[in-house]
Amino acid sequence: MTVPGDKSISHRAVMFGALGEGLTEVTNFLNGDDCLRTVDAFRKLGVPIRAEADRLFIEGKGLAHFKEPTDILYVGNSGTTARLMLGILAGSSFYTVLSGDRSLNRRPMERVVKPLQKMGAEIIGRERGKYLPISIRGRRLKGIRYHLPVASAQLKSALIFAALHAEGDTMIVENAPSRNHTEIMLEQFGGQIEQHGKTLKIKGNQRLNGTNIHVPGDFSSASFFIALGAMVKKADLVIENIGLNPTRTGLLDVLKRMNGNFDIIEKYEKGEPRGSLRVRSSSLVATTIGGDLIPRLIDEIPIIALLATQAEGTTVIQDAKELRVKESNRISTVVGELKKLGAKIEATEDGMIIKGKTKLSGGYVDSHGDHRIGIMLAIASLLTDEQVVIENYECTNISYPNFFEQIKKIS
Numbered sequence: 504m505t506v507p508g509d510k511s512i513s514h515r516a517v518m519f520g521a522l523g524e525g526l527t528e529v530t531n532f533l534n535g536d537d538c539l540r541t542v543d544a545f546r547k548l549g550v551p552i553r554a555e556a557d558r559l560f561i562e563g564k565g566l567a568h569f570k571e572p573t574d575i576l577y578v579g580n581s582g583t584t585a586r587l588m589l590g591i592l593a594g595s596s597f598y599t600v601l602s603g604d605r606s607l608n609r610r611p612m613e614r615v616v617k618p619l620q621k622m623g624a625e626i627i628g629r630e631r632g633k634y635l636p637i638s639i640r641g642r643r644l645k646g647i648r649y650h651l652p653v654a655s656a657q658l659k660s661a662l663i664f665a666a667l668h669a670e671g672d673t674m675i676v677e678n679a680p681s682r683n684h685t686e687i688m689l690e691q692f693g694g695q696i697e698q699h700g701k702t703l704k705i706k707g708n709q710r711l712n713g714t715n716i717h718v719p720g721d722f723s724s725a726s727f728f729i730a731l732g733a734m735v736k737k738a739d740l741v742i743e744n745i746g747l748n749p750t751r752t753g754l755l756d757v758l759k760r761m762n763g764n765f766d767i768i769e770k771y772e773k774g775e776p777r778g779s780l781r782v783r784s785s786s787l788v789a790t791t792i793g794g795d796l797i798p799r800l801i802d803e804i805p806i807i808a809l810l811a812t813q814a815e816g817t818t819v820i821q822d823a824k825e826l827r828v829k830e831s832n833r834i835s836t837v838v839g840e841l842k843k844l845g846a847k848i849e850a851t852e853d854g855m856i857i858k859g860k861t862k863l864s865g866g867y868v869d870s871h872g873d874h875r876i877g878i879m880l881a882i883a884s885l886l887t888d889e890q891v892v893i894e895n896y897e898c899t900n901i902s903y904p905n906f907f908e909q910i911k912k913i914s
């Protein structure tokens with residue numbers, strides 16, 4: 504099987520495509536709700552974008568040629584769109600307002616707003632810039648040195664985008680590595696970024712050129728099937744053309760420790776690492792997950808929790824309090840919903856503790872409007888013969904539009 508294009512990389516391809524001068528063609532673009540919000544926002548900023556199935560043709564102009572939108576930019580459920588756009592718009596020459604849905608307007612924005620203000624940005628938001636809606640009056644920015652207080656690729660990327668349009672160099676220091684798609688793509692568009700240990704150095708006033716981007720399959724979407732293959736009997740599944748960037752594949756480190764039966768069949772390292780993976784039924788054992796591994800598997804924790812219900816022993820997930828500020832509070836939603844299916848799982852302040860192995864039962868569960876929870880629960884339903892009813896299932900379109908058709912095909 505294959506899975507749809509990577510969400511993080513699709514967002515960035517649109518952003519760099521709009522910022523680079525000349526034509527950018529994106530193939531295997533993810534037509535999920537979140538990435539379509541990014542496309543819509545750039546169209547409102549005057550960037551021509553033509554879509555043909557999973558291809559995009561972007562006539563990039565550079566930030567200086569964007570136009571002031573006549574309405575607010577509504578970015579729906581997408582944290583990545585909101586935070587990265589803040590970094591881009593801070594250095595524009597006009598006024599914009601960003602807003603999102605109920606979930607997004609509760610998620611923290613201060614982590615991005617504060618350093619952008621240090622760079623000279625004029626940003627006002629609800630509760631002193633903590634939450635959307637947020638309005639931005641573009642300004643000439645200046646480079647700063649900034650130590651990231653959270654391991655967040657969205658924060659890092661927002662600052663990289665702002666740095667590209669600032670006066671002077673910007674230094675960003677990160678404690679634990681988070682996904683580096685922005686850094687890789689910046690170079691593909693002809694930009695410059697240097698990494699010295701934990702510090703990134705970005706020169707100001709850069710000009711970017713359009714290019715072609717082929718988006719690999721989304722490792723986070725593949726992870727649901729990787730887990731399924733490891734959990735069910737008589738499974739042998741090959742997933743082709745998925746992103747295998749090590750800043751994203753923490754799940755594979757965990758699966759190895761859990762005695763998972765999988766191999767990377769082929770891997771290409773140029774640009775975004777990608778390749779194919781084969782997974783087979785496994786006799787899983789419990790493990791402990793925390794520290795620097797967390798940013799490398801942050802979106803996979805819901806499916807890892809399910810995996811742990813099928814492993815012998817007690818699995819501990821710690822250092823993951825960021826889960827509380829995702830599309831839902833993923834510590835409470837994962838624990839609450841899996842308990843309804845008979846899992847032995849308890850929440851902690853910064854993670855969860857899961858006892859296995861448990862035979863799951865049927866029941867009524869709820870995605871809480873969170874795509875990762877909805878998809879994880881659909882995978883859980885395949886582990887029981889009883890009926891599972893998932894409320895608010897349609898949010899799975901956010902990252903995985905054809906999940907339901909695919910799961911029907913292979914199960």
Ligand SMILES: O=C(O)C1=C[C@@H](OP(=O)(O)O)[C@@H](O)[C@H](O)C1
Binds near residue numbers: 510511657682801825
């Ligand atoms: O940069 C990105 O594309 C993302 C970064 C992560 O968020 P944080 O930066 O908030 O950790 C991740 O959870 C999100 O799904 C996508």
Ligand SMILES: C=C(OP(=O)(O)O)C(=O)O
Binds near residue numbers: 584
């Ligand atoms: C957290 C996620 O996305 P975002 O922050 O872009 O809403 C996710 O996809 O799991």
